[in-house]
Amino acid sequence: MVVVMRERATEDEIQNVVSCLVDMGYDVHRSTGAARTVIGAVGGGRKGDPGLLEVLDGVHEVVRITEPYKLASRTFKPEDTVITVDDLRIGGDEVVVMAGPCSAESEQQVMATAAAVKRGGAKILRGGAFKPRSSPYSFQGLGEQGLTLLRAAADAHDLKLVSEVMDVGQIDLVGRYAHILQVGARNMQNFTLLRELGKARQPVLLKRGISATIEEWLLSAEYILAGGNTEVMLCERGIRTFESYTRNTLDISAIPVVKTLSHLPVFVDPSHGTGRRDKVAAMARAAVAAGADGLIIEVHCDPDKALSDGAQSLFPGQFDRLMAELRIIAPAIGRSICVEPVVRRGWGA
Numbered sequence: 377m378v379v380v381m382r383e384r385a386t387e388d389e390i391q392n393v394v395s396c397l398v399d400m401g402y403d404v405h406r407s408t409g410a411a412r413t414v415i416g417a418v419g420g421g422r423k424g425d426p427g428l429l430e431v432l433d434g435v436h437e438v439v440r441i442t443e444p445y446k447l448a449s450r451t452f453k454p455e456d457t458v459i460t461v462d463d464l465r466i467g468g469d470e471v472v473v474m475a476g477p478c479s480a481e482s483e484q485q486v487m488a489t490a491a492a493v494k495r496g497g498a499k500i501l502r503g504g505a506f507k508p509r510s511s512p513y514s515f516q517g518l519g520e521q522g523l524t525l526l527r528a529a530a531d532a533h534d535l536k537l538v539s540e541v542m543d544v545g546q547i548d549l550v551g552r553y554a555h556i557l558q559v560g561a562r563n564m565q566n567f568t569l570l571r572e573l574g575k576a577r578q579p580v581l582l583k584r585g586i587s588a589t590i591e592e593w594l595l596s597a598e599y600i601l602a603g604g605n606t607e608v609m610l611c612e613r614g615i616r617t618f619e620s621y622t623r624n625t626l627d628i629s630a631i632p633v634v635k636t637l638s639h640l641p642v643f644v645d646p647s648h649g650t651g652r653r654d655k656v657a658a659m660a661r662a663a664v665a666a667g668a669d670g671l672i673i674e675v676h677c678d679p680d681k682a683l684s685d686g687a688q689s690l691f692p693g694q695f696d697r698l699m700a701e702l703r704i705i706a707p708a709i710g711r712s713i714c715v716e717p718v719v720r721r722g723w724g725a
């Protein structure tokens with residue numbers, strides 16, 4: 377349930393509603409927008425009559441939410457959530473690009489790739505140190521050594537770092553190096569992990585599960601929000617369908633759907649979404665045109681030798697070219713994107 381206060385409701389009136397909700401057994405989350413305060417009541421009151429709330433002073437409307445998620449919904453928070461990481465704003469006018477290798481492999485690979493994505497206009501370095509691989513015999517990541525390499529490369533190129541956390545025991549460790557904690561598709565419904573991330577200090581990038589509905593995805597975001605971490609970004613990364621030409625089916629329609637249902641920033645991963653580097657640029661362009669707040673793209677300085685996901689990783693030159701195209705598309709829909717490449721370079725692969 378959401379209680380929408382009148383525009384000029386006083387602090388006393390707001391506090392009175394909050395204490396009534398607490399007395400009724402709800403967990404209360406307050407959101408103060410520019411125009412009015414909205415109070416979310418989560419958990420189901422076991423005492424009292426919610427109908428009484430409608431007649432309390434200062435109350436404009438009591439909305440019983442039909443969606444099972446509340447804190448993630450636009451009804452609870454009508455304005456877009458903007459997440460700040462130092463001077464970087466995520467979810468505002470600027471389309472933010474995260475780019476880098478699938479996995480950290482070596483100092484040379486991480487440094488060279490970080491330099492390349494910085495030149496192209498990325499703001500955040502991506503890279504996994506703990507890798508969720510389908511086969512236990514595939515490269516599993518360098519662990520803490522990988523995090524050290526990634527953070528050093530991010531710092532050297534004035535980039536922020538996003539990296540995956542696969543289980544509860546890794547949250548503190550990954551959080552010491554990464555500015556943003558990634559939850560992978562396979563962990564979207566690892567509820568123990570989501571609950572713990574609700575207590576984390578870093579923002580969370582929550583990828584959509586391989587076969588998750590949008591409602592299930594938003595309910596997973598709700599776990600993190602209900603734990604007290606309000607900084608959640610969603611990431612569409614393709615779902616499994618009957619189509620086998622691409623690795624996954626990138627659900628571009630999820631962008632406008634989620635932007636309507638939720639206030640959380642929406643990212644798109646066209647790399648895992650297609651699995652093929654020749655399809656990544658088209659899907660990235662489509663995602664920005666459809667209103668994505670950001671992209672996460674795999675780029676590798678030598679993708680044909682990558683230890684994971686080389687086939688879907690862009691060459692630096694392809695990333696440059698894509699960023700130049702996005703600089704044309706973003707303003708057409710009222711968005712900006714890192715204005716100029718940091719260093720001009722040729723278009724070659």
Ligand code: PEP
Pocket residue numbers: 478504508559560561562583613645648
């Ligand atoms: C990744 O980002 O490298 C990754 C493993 O992503 P996903 O969880 O979407 O498969």
Ligand code: MN
Pocket residue numbers: 478479648674684685
């Ligand atoms: Mn990958």
